[in-house]
Amino acid sequence: MNVAVKQQGIEVLKWAERETRGWKLMIGGEWVESAAGRRCTTVNPSLDIPLADVPDGDAQDIERAVAAGRRAFPAWSALHVDERAKILRRFADAIRALAPSFGMLDALDSGNPYTAMVEDAKKGAGAIDFFCGLGMEIKGETIPTPGGGLDYTRPQPYGVVGRILPFNHPISFAAGKIAAPLVAGNTVVLKPAEQTPLSALLLGRLAQEHLPPGVLNIVTGDGPNCGAALVRHPHVRRIAFTGGVETGRAIMREAGIKSVSLELGGKNPLIVFPDVDLDKAAAAAVAGMNFTVSQGQSCGSNSRVFVHRDIHDRFMQAVLQRVAQIRLGLADREDTKMGPVITREHYNRVLSYIDSGKAQGARLRAGGKHPADPELERGYFIEPTVFDEVRHGMKIEQEEIFGPVMSVLAWDDPEAMLREVNDVEYGLCANIWTNDISTALRLADGIEAGYIWINGHGGKRFKGAPFGGFKNSGIGREHSLEELLSYTQIKNINVSY
Numbered sequence: 001m002n003v004a005v006k007q008q009g010i011e012v013l014k015w016a017e018r019e020t021r022g023w024k025l026m027i028g029g030e031w032v033e034s035a036a037g038r039r040c041t042t043v044n045p046s047l048d049i050p051l052a053d054v055p056d057g058d059a060q061d062i063e064r065a066v067a068a069g070r071r072a073f074p075a076w077s078a079l080h081v082d083e084r085a086k087i088l089r090r091f092a093d094a095i096r097a098l099a100p101s102f103g104m105l106d107a108l109d110s111g112n113p114y115t116a117m118v119e120d121a122k123k124g125a126g127a128i129d130f131f132c133g134l135g136m137e138i139k140g141e142t143i144p145t146p147g148g149g150l151d152y153t154r155p156q157p158y159g160v161v162g163r164i165l166p167f168n169h170p171i172s173f174a175a176g177k178i179a180a181p182l183v184a185g186n187t188v189v190l191k192p193a194e195q196t197p198l199s200a201l202l203l204g205r206l207a208q209e210h211l212p213p214g215v216l217n218i219v220t221g222d223g224p225n226c227g228a229a230l231v232r233h234p235h236v237r238r239i240a241f242t243g244g245v246e247t248g249r250a251i252m253r254e255a256g257i258k259s260v261s262l263e264l265g266g267k268n269p270l271i272v273f274p275d276v277d278l279d280k281a282a283a284a285a286v287a288g289m290n291f292t293v294s295q296g297q298s299c300g301s302n303s304r305v306f307v308h309r310d311i312h313d314r315f316m317q318a319v320l321q322r323v324a325q326i327r328l329g330l331a332d333r334e335d336t337k338m339g340p341v342i343t344r345e346h347y348n349r350v351l352s353y354i355d356s357g358k359a360q361g362a363r364l365r366a367g368g369k370h371p372a373d374p375e376l377e378r379g380y381f382i383e384p385t386v387f388d389e390v391r392h393g394m395k396i397e398q399e400e401i402f403g404p405v406m407s408v409l410a411w412d413d414p415e416a417m418l419r420e421v422n423d424v425e426y427g428l429c430a431n432i433w434t435n436d437i438s439t440a441l442r443l444a445d446g447i448e449a450g451y452i453w454i455n456g457h458g459g460k461r462f463k464g465a466p467f468g469g470f471k472n473s474g475i476g477r478e479h480s481l482e483e484l485l486s487y488t489q490i491k492n493i494n495v496s497y
């Protein structure tokens with residue numbers, strides 16, 4: 001492939017359109033139009049203008065993609081895991097080589113800043129390398145049986161895996177979340193989010209070059225027609241979903257008898273004790289809120305900050321100083337730190353949460369509105385927003401806003417604070433800031449969440465460390481051996497001799 005490391009938005013867009021034969025579906029190694037011939041438009045959220053038309057796939061396209069995955073499965077699963085890893089590592093190298101182009105497509109399509117999206121592409125490639133390295137851990141056990149004989153297990157792939165993605169980290173998820181199922185010997189049908197399909201389709205171009213036909217199939221389309229058809233398909237025995245809680249519920253209802261993992265939303269606390277270095281804790285609160293990178297549209301954002309009353313005022317000052325420095329801009333600019341949110345609809349939704357915060361008596365300390373810069377007038381920009389004097393039970397404290405809105409609550413009784421921390425439907429992550437090791441560990445034991453940072457923040461994930469939620473934040477763990485093995489099913493074999 002003629003590697004086009006082009007950084008001008010329009011050039012990258014036109015080049016990628018040619019490479020994908022006019023934004024087509026990738027099924028069985030071929031570019032194909034959707035069976036019904038329908039297309040849908042993806043929009044540039046920085047400018048509120050149409051960006052590209054992509055196929056609006058439906059059940060017929062899912063049918064073709066699953067059939068292609070089934071045809072490819074016997075040969076792909078029969079390869080030794082080392083052989084699959086060799087192929088996938090080359091695929092990862094190709095993604096890395098095109099990181100600037102992927103980054104530009106994601107900036108234009110998702111509104112996330114260009115520089116962060118280049119890093120996202122590299123992260124996706126890194127996840128492939130990581131799972132390739134774990135491949136030999138797909139191994140079984142021997143079980144002692146009475147009276148001789150042999151009992152052993154073999155983890156085996158499911159066949160065709162359905163992978164459904166959200167909009168917030170398009171290339172990072174498209175590349176990173178197909179890695180484990182492919183290393184484990186499955187083939188994949190990937191359904192990217194309807195708001196951000198472009199980088200996944202370009203990934204199809206690299207799949208065409210580096211993977212056997214049908215090992216990775218990419219179908220763009222909406223949730224109800226395209227995603228749901230994948231979930232319901234009788235030959236897809238394993239569904240892995242990342243997205244919102246409501247969609248997760250619908251998937252559980254529709255999936256029937258198959259293995260389902262869900263990575264869902266969060267309303268994650270960051271808890272600050274009075275003994276900390278205030279600047280460091282404030283920096284973590286701002287970084288972990290993901291105002292930059294994704295405009296707060298991240299499942300791991302610490303959108304609830306519980307700060308001890310004794311240090312509250314100084315902590316707030318340090319947070320507000322940092323927030324004031326965040327530069328909003330058009331997402332394709334190299335110096336932009338924060339872009340727009342994903343759609344007009346979501347922009348209105350986030351603003352309505354801000355209105356509700358004000359109406360319920362929280363004190364707006366930063367942001368809360370569209371920025372004044374005339375260049376940003378048309379896009380879905382919202383200033384980084386901080387509410388103080390938030391009380392437990394307010395709507396902005398209970399619901400996942402998935403936007404640049406941080407709520408700060410003051411506390412003095414640690415037990416009452418812990419009750420409030422846990423009194424939400426979510427349980428994805430939590431952050432604890434204190435220098436007292438006993439306090440930190442005791443609190444970590446008590447928090448209902450799947451991933452806890454002590455003196456860190458959600459922007460820092462560690463390869464190999466299992467990521468996933470308690471309660472309504474999901475089922476299953478990713479980024480780790482658990483994820484790889486979740487794409488296998490155990491076969492037990494008993495031998496008498």
Ligand code: NAD
Binds near residue numbers: 192223
């Ligand atoms: P969403 O649930 O609206 O959509 C996600 C995907 O599901 C899209 O591809 C969509 O087309 C598809 N979909 C919608 N309805 C479907 C159905 N009935 N059957 C099958 N597929 C269907 O989520 P979103 O708005 O794209 O993303 C935001 C959400 O994702 C937030 O809640 C966020 O917290 C969550 N998220 C979680 C993680 C994590 O790792 N836990 C990571 C990123 C995002």
